[in-house]
Amino acid sequence: MFDPNSKLMYIMVAVIILYVAAQAVFFLLKAVKRAKELNISTSTVKKTILSSAVFTIAPAVSILMGVLTLAGFLGLPFPWLRLSVLGAITYELSAAYSAAESLGIKDLSTLVTDPKVFSTMAWVMHLGIFTGLVLIPIFLKKIQRGLISIKTKDEKWSDAFLTALFLGMISAFLGLIFTDIKTGLDGWIPVFVMIVSALIMSVIGILVKILKIKWLEDFALPITMLSSMALSIPITHFIESIV
Numbered sequence: 001m002f003d004p005n006s007k008l009m010y011i012m013v014a015v016i017i018l019y020v021a022a023q024a025v026f027f028l029l030k031a032v033k034r035a036k037e038l039n040i041s042t043s044t045v046k047k048t049i050l051s052s053a054v055f056t057i058a059p060a061v062s063i064l065m066g067v068l069t070l071a072g073f074l075g076l077p078f079p080w081l082r083l084s085v086l087g088a089i090t091y092e093l094s095a096a097y098s099a100a101e102s103l104g105i106k107d108l109s110t111l112v113t114d115p116k117v118f119s120t121m122a123w124v125m126h127l128g129i130f131t132g133l134v135l136i137p138i139f140l141k142k143i144q145r146g147l148i149s150i151k152t153k154d155e156k157w158s159d160a161f162l163t164a165l166f167l168g169m170i171s172a173f174l175g176l177i178f179t180d181i182k183t184g185l186d187g188w189i190p191v192f193v194m195i196v197s198a199l200i201m202s203v204i205g206i207l208v209k210i211l212k213i214k215w216l217e218d219f220a221l222p223i224t225m226l227s228s229m230a231l232s233i234p235i236t237h238f239i240e241s242i243v
Contacts, residue, residue: 002115004075013077020085061222062089065229070096073108074121082125086133092125094176099124185239192235197228 003009028049035045066089070079074096082092099121100108112118151158177194180187204220207213216223 001113002118003113004078004111004118009075009077013081016081017084055218061219062225065089065222065225066092069093073100073110073112074118075111078122087125087129090173091129094173095125095128096121097176185242189232189236189239192239193228193232196231196235197224200224200227 032045063083067076067079067083070082070092079092083089097108100106100117103117103120105117112121147158147162150161177190181191201220201224204216204223208217208220
C-alpha cells in the first residue's frame, strides 16, 4: 500500500524545497551586493527586505490553508512541494478534484493510498501548470508586444480584452462550483459558500475604500478564505438538516 506521508516522500520534497530556498538566498545576497554597488543605503535595503518579508505573510496564510486542504487526501509532502515551489491554490484544488472525478472518485475525505490514483492526480497537477514554464519564456515577449500594440491602437479595446481574459479564467473555476446543482439542495452548498465568500470580500473592500483601513488590503484573501471555510461548516450542517 502506498503511503503519501512516507519518510522517502518527506526527504525528496525537503531536498527540492531546500534547493529552491538556497536559490532565493543566493539572489538575495546578489541583490544586496548590487545595492551596495549602486550606493543604496543600508537602511533602505533593510527596510525593503523587511517590508517584502512582511508582505509574504498574507499570501502564505492562504497557501498554508491550501496545503492543509490537499493534505487530507494527498498527504502533506506533495502539497507542500506543489504550493511551496510552483502552484496556485485555485488551480491545485480544482486539478486534484478533476483528476479524482475522472477516476470515478467523488469522496476525497480519506488519504489516497492507491499508487495509480495518486500518480494520476500528481501528473494532472504537474502537467497542467508546467506548460506555463515552457510557454512564458518562449512567447512572453511576443504576448507583451501584442498587448502593447493593442493598447497603443485602442486603449478601451485593450482594457476590454484583458477584462474578458480575466473573466474567462474566473468562469472556468466557477463551472466547478455549479457542477452538482442538479443533484439537489446539497449540490448548492458550494454556491452558498461562494456567495458568503463574495459578501465577506465586499465588506473588506468597503472597509478599505471607505474607512481607509489599508492594512486589510494585503490580508483580504486569507481573511476571506478562512472565514468562508469556517462558515462552510454551519452552512453544510444547515442544508443537511433541511434535506
